[in-house]
Every structure is written in C-alpha cells, then in structure tokens.
Amino acid sequence: MISRDDAAEETGETLNDSSFSEESLESSVAEEMKMVRKRPPFLKTEDWWAVWLGGAILLMTLGLTWSSRPADQSERLTRFLALTERTDTVRRQSNFNLEELKELEKERDAAKAGLTYNPLKSRIGKIGKWESNPLDAFVDSKGRSIVPGLLAVLIGCCFLFSIGIGGMGESVPRFVTAFVPVFLLAIISFVLAGQRVINDSNLEYALWAILIGLLISNTLGTPRFLKPAIRTEFYIKTGLVLLGAEILFSQLLALGLPGICISWVVTPVVLISTFIFGQKVLKMSSPSLNMVISADMSVCGVSAAIATGAACRAKREELSLAIALSLGFTVIMMILMPEFIKLVGMDEVVAGAWLGGTIDSTGAVAAAGGMVGDAALTVATTIKMIQNILIGVVAFCVSIYWVGWVEKSPNGERVRLVEIWRRFPKFMFGFLAASLVFSFLTTQGPIGESTVSAVLDGTTKLIRNWLFCLAFVSIGLETNFRELLPYFKGGKPLTLYVVGQTLNLVLSLFMSWLILTKVFPNAADALR
C-alpha cells in the first residue's frame, strides 16, 4: 500500500501526507514532532503500531478467554471426548441411524463450545442481515439491540488508534473528531451489504464501503476535518495482524495429500504464471496492480487482495480495481459453475474441489458448493480454507520479492540485505507471529482449538472486519473517479483476470479430476 513508513523511516517524519505538509504546524506540534523523530522506529511508524495494536487486541482477548474458562473444564473435556468416541462408533456402523448421529454431533458441538468462554463475545457489535427493514440489521438473532456493541467497537477502536496516532506524533483530538463520522460511514456500508439479496449475491461490504466513500468524495467532496481518520494503511495493517490469527496452519492438512495437491500446487502455479503473463505479455505498467489481481484471482479474492496489496504497497486505486474485478467475476462464476456442473453430471467431490479452487471468495464458494450438494459444499469450503491459509505464505513471499527484486535501488543495483530489512513491511511480523501462535494453540487438543475458536469468533474476527471496512471507506474518501480511469486503459486488468482465471479453471479441473478419481479415489469416497 502507499506507505507513510518509507518516508518516515528515512526522515523520521510521520506526517508526510501532502495535505498536512502544506499546513503550517504550530510550534507545540513542531516540538512534538521533534520528540517523535527521536523515538526508535518501532514507536513511530504505522507498521509497528499496527503490530502493537493488533497484538494487544489478540493478547487481551486471549487472556480474558483463558482467565474466564469454566472451573469444571477438565470434566467438560472428558464429556466431549466421550461424545466424540460415541459419535465415531455410531458412524462406523454400516446402517447407522442418521437422526441419532445428528443429535450426537449436535451434543458434541455444544460440549466443545462449552470448553471455553469469551466474556467479550456478546459485547462486540456486528451489523446483521435484513430483508425489507434496515433497522432489523441493528438487532441480533435473540432480538437484542446491537447499539451498545457498536458503541463498544467505536470507543474501543477510537481509543486504541488514538494511542497509535499519539505515538506517531499526530493530533489525537483531530483524529477522534474525524473517526466518529468515518465509523458512521462504515456502519452504513455494513447495512447496505447486509441486505439479504446483496449479501447472498456475494457483493461484500468492501464494495459498498468504497462506493459510499466515492459518493461523498466525488459529489460533496471529502471534508478536510475527516482527513486525520482516513488511515487506509493503518486500518488494513492492523486488520491483517488480526487476520494472521485466523491463518491456522494446522488446518492445512485438513484434506491430506489431495488438499495439498489441489490447493498448494495449482494456486502458486496460476499466481506466478498470471503475474509473468501480465509483466511479459501484457506489459502492465504497474507490477503491484498485476500482483494484486493475480493474487485475488488465484488465492481467495478480497482478503488475498488486501494482504498482497499491503505486502507490495499497491495503490488504493489498484486495490479498489482488483476488488471490483474479483467481485464481479465471483458473482458470475458462483451462478454459472454449479449450473455447468449439474449439466455435465460432474462427480460431487471433484466439483467441490473445482469450485473451491477457482471461485475467489470463500462465501461464494460455499454458496456454489451448496447448490451442487452436501459433499460438494464440504470439499469446496475445505479447499478454499486451505487456500485462505495460503495467503499468509503468499503475502510473506510477495513482500520479500518486492523489497528484494521489484523495488530496485536507484542505480539499478541488487538491493542489499540491510536495505531489504529497511523496506520490509514490518507489520508482516505481527501477521506471521499471530498466525504461528494461534496455529500452535490449535495443536494443543480440544481445549486449544476451542480457545482459539472463542477468541476469533467472539472478538477478533469482528474487529478485523470493522477495520477493513474503515479502510475501504477511507479508500473511497481519498479516491477521485478520474484517478481510476487510467487503470481501465487498454483493458489490461480485465484481460489479465480473464486469462488467469481461464488457466485456473482448466488446471484446477484437471488436478481435481486426477487427484480425486485416479490417485486418491478412496479419500474422495470418505468425503461423500
């Protein structure tokens, strides 16, 4: 992403936004800036503050969840293990009673969920779905108002980011004043995305957040007082540190070797081929746009675009364009692919693997899999989950490749190690650390799994979504339609997406067929 940190690390300057540099700073602010320049990099750059804030949210939630665990946890664990044993025994019987099995599984799930307790769970507001009355979005499934939860998110985010903003030597009151209206725009974006037809068409909040921002910036014009809270990169980087906790490497082997072959072989091949095609054949002038489109098309849509966009410092317009392309094609593929699968009578497991390997967005993969059948849904979402985890590796590799090879030194020489370190997006350390810590926790048996699940489901996943939404609102507020037009010139992004996705469709289908019908047919049977 366009980074304030490059300049900040070179000059110690953090207020390098042109709109701010034009303004004369008052003497007290200038004094403050001098003090900030003297601070070590890990206390004055956005990258490091994203690590500290994301880390603080994760550690605080983890600590609260652990300290609130039930007193009879070991008894609950024994009960859960006994239920698992019983469920497996019933499944092994050749003519098991499906109803009995479902009841047992339900009981077992409840027992697992009861192993831990996250006290923050009901305190984080999440805008719900609605059909005809938008006010329904402000009530949870139990009929309770979510307004207190929204206020908690607003106050919590405002407080945490104020610490970061203050740490970087910027005006906290100006940030707080601006943050509230930006947050309100994020609420509107979630409400628009929560309409059931829109939500179930995979038109995610990212699109509406950008559009709401664009609507304001291109009609009324973005009010200057909002600028301090328009912090696209800061929100994205902090959100990515939180996303790191959801990248659980233990899930990588969920489908054993078939899953690895389909997800870990095809995806990198398509990603690299598409990037090379964009650079060598289409000769795209922006390698970062090329990379973001290649990643969102081959890995997992919007989340991959956000992660790789941050890793290769893509411009906000490039991220918007990549997301729009991805969402547009996802809607088409989500509708057409299940119809094609039914038309040709494709095997459900193969179909699931194909859907999971090709449709960008996780939600759309599930919707398409559900249209084909239960086995297709299981395989499709599991393949997509493995691809989701790939974004950690992809983002890390892209950031290394970018600082080492793409962003060459001014004289064209190979970049030295110290320079690679200087340019490396430091928030990636938080992203990777979160992933490793939470992956380790999930390997610690049912209690570890349940704790991670409680932390992610109850808190961090929701905050991460709010941060990404704030980032997309910021993108919209900073973007002018005219700035987007040059990216459509010559139709290269569209050509890149279509060519890359065609390769993805062909390779994924071949690999799914080969692996699940020729090499591991018994594994495919086990998933039916």
Added chain:
Amino acid sequence: MPPMRCDRTTRPLRSRITSFLVASTVLLVIWLGVLPRLAQTPSLKQYLDRNEELGIDPGAKFYTELPGMRRIIERVQTAHRLHGAEFWTVSNRPAVEND
C-alpha cells in the same frame, strides 16, 4: 472543529449537493424498494432460505466467517479419524465412477 473545506472538486456547491442527493435517492430506492421486492421472488427466496439453513454466508471473505464452517471442519476431521490412511496413501484400486 476546523472549517469544512473540501478537496478535489471545483464544481459549484449547489451542483455537488444535487449530485449527492440524486445518488443517495437512487441508493435508497434500490435498497428500500427494489431489493426487498426481489427477496420475495420465489426462486430467490428459496436460495436465501437454503443458504441460511446450510450455514452459508455468501458474503464471507474468509473461512472463519462462514457460520457452517465448524460443522464442515468437524465432518472432515471425522472422515480423517475414520479413514485417515486414505488421505495419505495412493490408492491401488481403479478409478471411482459416480455412485
């Protein structure tokens, strides 16, 4: 609060406010009028209800956002517990036909 100054537009204020109001009205008409009616279409209603029943949230960006993901992971883990070897060893039997 600092004065409200705006960026990147030189159009008269009246024209900008009109554009904003027109765009907002279009959004309101679509979201409050068209989409609720669409949601009542039998085929679409069936699709929406089925997604809810299966724990599918098509708006999910990441696997952790899918309400039904836990059930799916449990199902795959069960398949692993019962048929673990099949996921790690190449099969000797001929290809499976659709059954």
